Amino acid sequence: xxxxxxxxxxxxxxGTQSVTLAEKYNLLHLSTGDMLRAELKAGTGLGKxxxxxxxxxxxxxxxxxxxxxxxxxxxxxxxKGFVFDGFPRTVEQAEALQKMLEVRGMKxxxxxxxxxxxxxxxxxxxxxxxxxxxxxxxDEAVIxxxxxxxxxxxxxxxxxxxxxxxxxQVDGVGSIEDIFDRLCxxxxxxx
Ligand code: ADP
Numbered sequence: 001x002x003x004x005x006x007x008x009x010x011x012x013x014x015g016t017q018s019v020t021l022a023e024k025y026n027l028l029h030l031s032t033g034d035m036l037r038a039e040l041k042a043g044t045g046l047g048k049x050x051x052x053x054x055x056x057x058x059x060x061x062x063x064x065x066x067x068x069x070x071x072x073x074x075x076x077x078x079x080k081g082f083v084f085d086g087f088p089r090t091v092e093q094a095e096a097l098q099k100m101l102e103v104r105g106m107k108x109x110x111x112x113x114x115x116x117x118x119x120x121x122x123x124x125x126x127x128x129x130x131x132x133x134x135x136x137x138x139d140e141a142v143i144x145x146x147x148x149x150x151x152x153x154x155x156x157x158x159x160x161x162x163x164x165x166x167x168x169q170v171d172g173v174g175s176i177e178d179i180f181d182r183l184c185x186x187x188x189x190x191x
Contacts, residue, residue, distance in 0.1 A: 001106050002027065002081035002190060005088070005166075007158060008114030009150045010143065011124040012172050017114070017183055018085040025187060028076050031085040032065045035072075037134075055135045057145035059089055059153060066096045073100065081106075089150075094157045109190045111161035112183055114172030121147065 004027065006014040015031060022029035036054060039047035050060045065087055073082065088094040101107055116124075122143070129137040136142050161167035168186045172179055 002109045002187075003084065003101060003106055004081070004187065005084045005108060005111040005161070006086075006114070007111060007154070007161075007167075008172055009116065009121055010146045011121040011128065012114040012116045013124075013176070013179060014085050014114055016176060017180060018083045020180055021183060021187065022083045024184070025191070026080045027083045028072070028079045028081075029083050029085060030069060030072055030087065032068060032087040032089075033085070035068050036060065036065075055142070057136050057142040057149060059149060062090055062092045062096070065089075066093060066100075069097065070100055073104065081109075088157055089154045091156050091160055094160050108161070108164070108166055110186060111158065111167040112186060113158055113161075113167055113169050114179070115169055116172040118147070120173055 002025070004021070006018050006021075008014045015033070018029050018031065021027065036047070036050055040051055040054070041047070046064070050064065053060050069084075069087055076082075084097070088097050098108060125137060125143050129143075136146065158167055170179070170182050170186065
């Protein structure tokens with residue numbers, strides 16, 4: 001089993017790349033953002049509780065996403081591993097994931113960190129706002145907050161990966177295909 005973590009600020013393209021990476025290597029794509037939006041759309045109790053937090057660009061409580069991920073890992077069969085997209089987003093989530101994998105005989109094999117400068121990020125997010133229909137994409141102040149939350153709460157997770165030797169920085173500017181090739185070249189080193 002291989003477990004790949006995709007990192008990068010909002011708008012860095014981790015969702016887009018995760019989908020194609022998962023297809024190519026027969027991994028399950030696990031996006032906590034997609035899972036939470038599905039709860040919102042289905043109008044579940046959990047979705048209703050998380051709606052305001054997500055619309056403000058804040059993080060939902062760690063235990064909510066940790067539980068979602070654990071359930072998905074345990075209900076998955078026939079895959080060679082997982083691509084985690086948007087999780088872990090805090091050091092606490094990273095520690096929980098590491099333990100969760102360990103007790104199941106797995107580990108974090110690779111952390112891919114997409115690097116995109118702020119000017120390019122804002123430009124991409126403005127374009128995405130026109131098509132995504134996401135409340136958290138529609139407001140510039142919320143986008144700025146999400147980038148700020150990424151810098152303060154999620155970047156420390158990259159340090160955590162660096163200390164365990166699994167993180168790789170990847171240039172996230174260029175064509176989707178070129179970035180995909182850069183990501184694949186790192187995955188090839190662990191399979
Ligand atoms: P993006 O990376 O484009 O900001 P995501 O789809 O990954 O978007 O996440 C959207 C929102 O869902 C986040 O702003 C946050 O409110 C919530 N969310 C997603 N994943 C997590 C997580 N691992 N921990 C806490 N909140 C999360």
